[in-house]
Amino acid sequence: MTTISLSRSQIIDRILTVFRQHGYEGASLSRLSEATGLGRSSLYHHFPKGKEDMASAALKGAEQIFIEQIVNVLHTDAPALERVHEFTRNLSAFYQEGFKTCLIDVLSIGETAPVFQPFLRQRIEMIQEGLFKVLTELGLDPEIARRRAENTMVGIQGSLVVSRVMGNNGPFMRMIEQLPETLLQGVEVTA
Amino acid sequence: MTTISLSRSQIIDRILTVFRQHGYEGASLSRLSEATGLGRSSLYHHFPKGKEDMASAALKGAEQIFIEQIVNVLHTDAPALERVHEFTRNLSAFYQEGFKTCLIDVLSIGETAPVFQPFLRQRIEMIQEGLFKVLTELGLDPEIARRRAENTMVGIQGSLVVSRVMGNNGPFMRMIEQLPETLLQGVEVTA
DNA sequence: GTCTATACGAAGATAGAC
C-alpha cells in the first residue's frame, strides 16, 4: 500500500472533527472510519474500548493545544494586559474565528455526558482560574474578577452557539472584539 | 385498556424532553416510545414522517409557549421597564431556572441541523427584535440596542451550556439576575 | 388509535488472516 498513513495525532484530529460536527451519538464508526481512512478494526486497534476511547482521545488531543494556547498564556510572566490580549487572540484562533463548534458544548449532551462531564468542567475551571489570576493581579476585586471570568466562559459558549445557528461568525467575532475591554473595565492603566 | 391516554400536546411535550436531553441523533424511537408510552407504530400514526416529524412537532410545540411567554411580553403596551422584567422572569421559568437544555443548542448540532436551522434562527431573531424594540423605545441608540439584544441571546445560550457542564444552575441564575441591569444600563428613568 | 410482527439496514464490537 502506498497510502500515506496518518500519525496518531493526525488520526485523533480527524476524530475530533467528527465529534465536534456530529456530537457523540452522531459520530458513528462509519463516519469515524471514513474521516480517518481507517477500517473499523483499525480504529479498534488504536482505541480498544471503541467510541468512548475515541471521544476521550479527542478530548485529550484538544487538551494539549488548549492548555498551551488558552490556559498557559494567562500564567506567563508577561504583563497582565498583554496576557489578556494574547488570550483573546488565541481564543479566536482556537475556535477558528467562531466556525468551530466546541467539544464542551457537544459532549455535554446526551446519555454519555456524565462520562465526560468532569473533564469538560475542568476545562471551564482552568480558563476561569487563569482569568481570575490575571484580573486580581490587575487589582480587580476578587468577586468582580470571578464574575468576569464566568461571564467570559458564558460569552464564549453562547457566541459559538448563536454563531452556529445564525450561520455566520459575527456574534463570536463581536464577543472577541469586545472581550479585552469587558475584562479590563475599571482597571487602572498605571504604565 | 384503562391506560389514560395522553393528549397530542402532552405527547409532544414528552418528545420535546427527549430531544432536549439526548439531541437529535440520541433521541431514538425506543426512547421516544418509552417517554410517551406509545409503541413505535403509534408514534408513526401521529408523526407519519417519523423522527423528523417528531422533532418538528417538538419545535413547534415549544413555539407556542415561547412566543407567549418570551416574545409577546416584549410587545405589550406595558411600560418598557416592566416588559424587560417580565421577559426576564419568564425566561428563567422557560428554562426552568437553567436546568433545561435549549433546543436551539441541541438541534443545531449534527447532520440534520440544516433542516431545523431556519426555525432556530427565527427564534433567536424574534427575541432580538423584541428586545431591540423595547430598548430603542427606552431611548437607546439603535446600534447599542442591537448589540445588547445579541449579547442577551449569547448570555442565555452560554449560561445554559456552562450551567449544564458545571452541574449547577448558578451561571444561568447570575445571568438572569443581572440581565435587567445590563439591558437598561444608561437608560434614563424618567418617571 | 394502538397493538404485534416483521423487514432491513446501520450500529458497535470482535475474531482471525495477512
Added chain:
DNA sequence: GTCTATCTTCGTATAGAC
C-alpha cells in the same frame, strides 16, 4: 497495523390485525 468477515443489538420504518 490493517484488512475481511462476522456477530449481535439497535436503529428506522412498515404491514396488517384488533
